[in-house]
């Protein structure tokens with residue numbers, strides 16, 4: 001059961017839309033933080049690497065309408081399909097294709113001004129696979145471009161994620177929405193999502209980072225870390241990197 005669940009976890013979530021429905025508010029908050037690091041400019045090109053169901057598109061909607069060119073890619077076709085449907089529902093144009101981040105991109109893939117990996121690299125099977133993915137992302141980044149990565153931290157904590165999410169909902173949507181989330185939605189978020197992820201991290205099936213390790217991995221991948229912060233109620237790090245240029 002556990003093997004079936006871990007192998008099909010994302011696909012089932014994307015197809016059933018449970019992934020979107022159960023996502024805690026502090027995860028959306030992490031995406032909002034990502035958006036704040038995007039450079040100004042209307043015609044920015046952005047690759048969402050491991051885009052899943054394309055939730056980030058919602059937070060980029062206004063920028064896309066002004067000219068930002070969004071491209072998503074994911075290993076799983078159900079994720080790609082959901083991202084395309086989401087864009088259609090929002091009435092914005094995007095492109096999205098299926099690919100494996102650990103193998104080189106097709107040669108005709110353009111270069112991007114920004115590459116985002118929001119909670120995607122940590123699910124790869126080994127340090128080597130994550131390093132290979134980083135190399136591939138580097139190869140499609142413009143020389144002056146930005147890499148924005150978000151990955152879980154070693155302090156990943158289900159209760160803090162839910163507590164912070166409830167605070168955010170109360171502030172933004174009021175007490176009733178908060179109570180609905182607390183008693184009708186988040187118990188499932190915990191049981192079907194966050195606890196499973198926490199277990200995968202503890203078993204080292206997926207990767208949780210310390211601050212130092214997060215920086216080290218980006219630097220080893222050829223990036224200078226220009227910013228690092230905690231997001232997701234202290235359960236993840238957001239790092240912004242620029243390509244190192246040899247003197």
Ligand SMILES: C[S@@+](CC[C@H](N)C(=O)[O-])C[C@H]1O[C@@H](n2cnc3c(N)ncnc32)[C@H](O)[C@@H]1O
Nearest residue numbers: 010050051052074075076100101102118119120
């Ligand atoms: C936690 S989800 C994050 C999805 C999305 N970025 C978000 O924040 O909602 C992890 C995503 O990484 C994708 N992924 C895992 N391994 C991959 C690989 N080798 N190549 C491309 N995508 C991969 C999964 O299919 C899944 O959609």
